[in-house]
Amino acid sequence: MRKVSESTVGRLSLYLRLLSELETDGVQTLSSEALAQRCGTTAAQVRKDLSLFGTFGKRGLGYSVAELIAALRSILGLERRWRVALVGAGRIGVALLGYQDFRTQGFDIVAVFDRDAGKVGQRRHGVLVRADAELEQGLESESIDIVIVAVPGESAQAVVDRVVAAGVRAILNFAPVKLNVPAGVALKNVNMAVELEALSYALANSGRRSRRGATPAGR
Amino acid sequence: MRKVSESTVGRLSLYLRLLSELETDGVQTLSSEALAQRCGTTAAQVRKDLSLFGTFGKRGLGYSVAELIAALRSILGLERRWRVALVGAGRIGVALLGYQDFRTQGFDIVAVFDRDAGKVGQRRHGVLVRADAELEQGLESESIDIVIVAVPGESAQAVVDRVVAAGVRAILNFAPVKLNVPAGVALKNVNMAVELEALSYALANSGRRSRRGATPAGR
Numbered sequence: 033m034r035k036v037s038e039s040t041v042g043r044l045s046l047y048l049r050l051l052s053e054l055e056t057d058g059v060q061t062l063s064s065e066a067l068a069q070r071c072g073t074t075a076a077q078v079r080k081d082l083s084l085f086g087t088f089g090k091r092g093l094g095y096s097v098a099e100l101i102a103a104l105r106s107i108l109g110l111e112r113r114w115r116v117a118l119v120g121a122g123r124i125g126v127a128l129l130g131y132q133d134f135r136t137q138g139f140d141i142v143a144v145f146d147r148d149a150g151k152v153g154q155r156r157h158g159v160l161v162r163a164d165a166e167l168e169q170g171l172e173s174e175s176i177d178i179v180i181v182a183v184p185g186e187s188a189q190a191v192v193d194r195v196v197a198a199g200v201r202a203i204l205n206f207a208p209v210k211l212n213v214p215a216g217v218a219l220k221n222v223n224m225a226v227e228l229e230a231l232s233y234a235l236a237n238s239g240r241r242s243r244r245g246a247t248p249a250g251r
Numbered sequence: 252m253r254k255v256s257e258s259t260v261g262r263l264s265l266y267l268r269l270l271s272e273l274e275t276d277g278v279q280t281l282s283s284e285a286l287a288q289r290c291g292t293t294a295a296q297v298r299k300d301l302s303l304f305g306t307f308g309k310r311g312l313g314y315s316v317a318e319l320i321a322a323l324r325s326i327l328g329l330e331r332r333w334r335v336a337l338v339g340a341g342r343i344g345v346a347l348l349g350y351q352d353f354r355t356q357g358f359d360i361v362a363v364f365d366r367d368a369g370k371v372g373q374r375r376h377g378v379l380v381r382a383d384a385e386l387e388q389g390l391e392s393e394s395i396d397i398v399i400v401a402v403p404g405e406s407a408q409a410v411v412d413r414v415v416a417a418g419v420r421a422i423l424n425f426a427p428v429k430l431n432v433p434a435g436v437a438l439k440n441v442n443m444a445v446e447l448e449a450l451s452y453a454l455a456n457s458g459r460r461s462r463r464g465a466t467p468a469g470r
Binding site for chain 2: 036038041042043044045046048049050053054057070071072073107108109110112114123124127130131132133134137138139177178184185186189201202203204208209210211212216218220221222223224225226227228229230231232233234235236237238
């Protein structure tokens, strides 16, 4: 098994998403050029990415959309279902619980933990909220594969340390902090506020530059 | 004005988020060490990032939380409100419309566009859905600063091309594709499915490796 870069894995996800849309539209075969163009990459990149995992497509005929979808789902570990726990039943956490596409994609949120005693024992989108103190035990008894962290930033590293100590090896972080995990634990971050603020920063500063005239000072 | 890297801007967002949480908790002053530790970085990095924008904090006293929040809000362009349009009133788009934190953070979604005639004329979370054909005119008349793209991947580049041609310089993309924008246009991407699939890939493959034994093959 070759070591595959994160950016390659990201492109495989994009290929899969595009192919799934095309399949819904009734498309049956596709050239690497057509796939590349829709993904903002090159046909050579598409062929190189796929060649890491086997031989796909026929010369002159392109890829079978259905076969390539099946192969990508297998490569990405999407042929099975994953058991997911959510830590933090605040606004973002509950929105994620209600996000049906997770389930469609094979990710089942089967446990929720919160440290607010007022929430413990209630249900959110049908899932029982458990006490934070039961975290380690719940991760074990529910055979959790992936933990979604949606707690305030100041609590996030402590939660992650407990989750990692409990043996979980995949974390999706929505808390607005940079988290540290040991080697062998996969960590991904999603933060809309940070992305929006990067846009706001870009707009605010391009505006200042243009008001100052055409010569950017100090660059 | 210095050229500031994207990762610096990202850290400024994290500092702001952490400081806002601490202010809510009643914290009034903070050392660069304490801020760094909570953000998963070093005190030297915090001081370097902030020094790009002026002099903050007093030796031995640390930063005033309120003053640093105000400074970061100014730097990030968050002292004003931004007018945002959403293109695509599907599942993700409507979830974003309902996400109250956007408004709290100064981002007002004031226009929604969709190409589904069945949705046009209806309201989603109080905002009128307009026809896709009115996109350019609406971006202009509503003085839109930022466009959120939440359309299927195969339509996203065409939408972005129109948005850019209409003069918008900041785009937040939720479509599962890599988009191309000209220099001078800020583009950020959010894609939960891609992040989740990267985790699923990591789990699926670490599992295979460990079953093969302790010596990773082919690395």
